[in-house]
Every structure is written in structure tokens, then in C-alpha cells.
Amino acid sequence: MNATACADFFHFFRSYVSNPWQVSAIAPSGQSLARLMTQEIVPGAGPVIELGPGTGIFTRALIQRGVPERDLLLVEYGSDFVRLLQDRFPNARVLWMDARQLSQYEPFLAPASAAVSGLPLLAMPPRKVIAILTGVFRHMREGASLYQFTYGPRCPVPRPILDRLGLKAGLVGRTALNIPPASVYRIRRRALRRI
Numbered sequence: 001m002n003a004t005a006c007a008d009f010f011h012f013f014r015s016y017v018s019n020p021w022q023v024s025a026i027a028p029s030g031q032s033l034a035r036l037m038t039q040e041i042v043p044g045a046g047p048v049i050e051l052g053p054g055t056g057i058f059t060r061a062l063i064q065r066g067v068p069e070r071d072l073l074l075v076e077y078g079s080d081f082v083r084l085l086q087d088r089f090p091n092a093r094v095l096w097m098d099a100r101q102l103s104q105y106e107p108f109l110a111p112a113s114a115a116v117s118g119l120p121l122l123a124m125p126p127r128k129v130i131a132i133l134t135g136v137f138r139h140m141r142e143g144a145s146l147y148q149f150t151y152g153p154r155c156p157v158p159r160p161i162l163d164r165l166g167l168k169a170g171l172v173g174r175t176a177l178n179i180p181p182a183s184v185y186r187i188r189r190r191a192l193r194r195i
């Protein structure tokens with residue numbers, strides 16, 4: 001583990017101890033999961049929203065993929081993480097807010113081309129999950145996808161919520177090289193049927 005990864009681990013662990021429900025993991029995600037989360041993102045296609053970036057492991061993977069830092073909109077609730085993200089990614093827009101309030105946020109200059117989420121959806125009540133998904137899709141263009149990881153055996157957004165919001169989910173892949181092993185799902189709007 002290099003010095004940054006080590007510092008991130010302790011930062012993360014401290015945040016977990018002071019707020020286990022919000023952080024929901026004792027360590028940041030690994031590189032393998034970061035690659036899986038970002039492999040379908042097209043650099044230069046427009047703004048990318050990240051929900052719950054924590055110490056910024058997916059943020060860094062997005063930048064390494066070629067997404068300009070100024071195209072990143074980071075939505076984080078933990079104040080310690082917010083300060084760290086502002087220091088590390090000075091050209092990204094960092095919003096210190098609960099992701100459930102995204103709906104009330106003014107539309108961004110250009111609709112996002114994609115979103116990635118490290119939010120612990122399984123630990124949230126359905127009403128909050130609905131508010132977050134409604135908000136994030138409000139800021140994304142037609143056909144854009146949200147990438148969400150989970151440690152669970154299936155998509156962390158239950159079928160009734162997907163149906164209610166007109167969304168569909170598909171598995172992108174799984175990685176055993178994460179602690180714990182994780183899966184990534186692509187969530188997007190269903191195509192409207194012509195009648």
C-alpha cells in the first residue's frame with residue numbers, strides 16, 4: 001500500500017467509526033472496482049456526476065480515463081471527505097449536500113453524460129433511494145447511465161423502485177479483487193414504446 005492509499009484507509013476508517021451508517025464500508029474501494037465502475041464512461045462526452053466519492057478513488061479513475069476534472073460534479077455529505085476532495089480535485093465542482101436533495105438543485109449548465117455512485121443504497125430507506133434516483137436522472141441526458149456498485153448478490157435498487165421510476169438495470173461485471181468482492185450495475189431509463 002502506498003502512502004496515499006494508507007492515509008486514505010485511516011481517513012476512511014475514522015469516518016466509518018464516527019458515522020457507520022453514512023459511510024457503510026471500513027475501507028475505500030480498490031483499483032479493480034474503480035476500473036469496473038468507470039470502464040464504460042466516455043471521456044469528453046460531457047459532465048459526469050459522482051455520488052458519495054469519499055476519498056475519491058472513482059474520481060481519480062475517471063480522470064485517468066480522460067474525463068477532464070472540470071467536468072466532474074462531486075456530491076458528498078461527509079464534511080471531512082468534502083475538504084479532502086476540494087484539496088485533491090480543485091477544478092472539480094464539489095457539492096457538500098445530501099444526494100437526496102439533488103432534485104431541488106438547479107439544473108447544471110449541461111445535462112450529465114453519466115453518473116457513478118458509491119452511495120450505500122442498501123442501508124437507505126426506499127423513499128430516500130427514490131429521491132436520489134429521481135434527482136440524479138433529472139440531471140442526466142437521455143440515454144445516460146448511472147453506475148452503482150454493491151456488495152450484495154443482486155442490484156441494490158429493488159425491482160418495484162426501478163418499475164416505478166421507469167428504469168432498468170443490468171450487470172456490468174463483478175470483481176473478486178475488492179474487499180469485500182463487489183458487483184457493478186448499469187441503471188438507465190427504459191426506452192418509451194411507440195403505440
Ligand SMILES: C[S@@+](CC[C@H](N)C(=O)[O-])C[C@H]1O[C@@H](n2cnc3c(N)ncnc32)[C@H](O)[C@@H]1O
Binds near residue numbers: 022058
Ligand atoms: C461506501 S462509501 C464509498 C466511498 C467511495 N466512493 C469508495 O468507493 O471508496 C459511501 C460514501 O457515500 C457518502 N454518502 C452516504 N450517504 C450520502 C448521501 N445521502 N449524500 C451524499 N453522500 C453520501 C459517504 O459519506 C461516503 O463517502
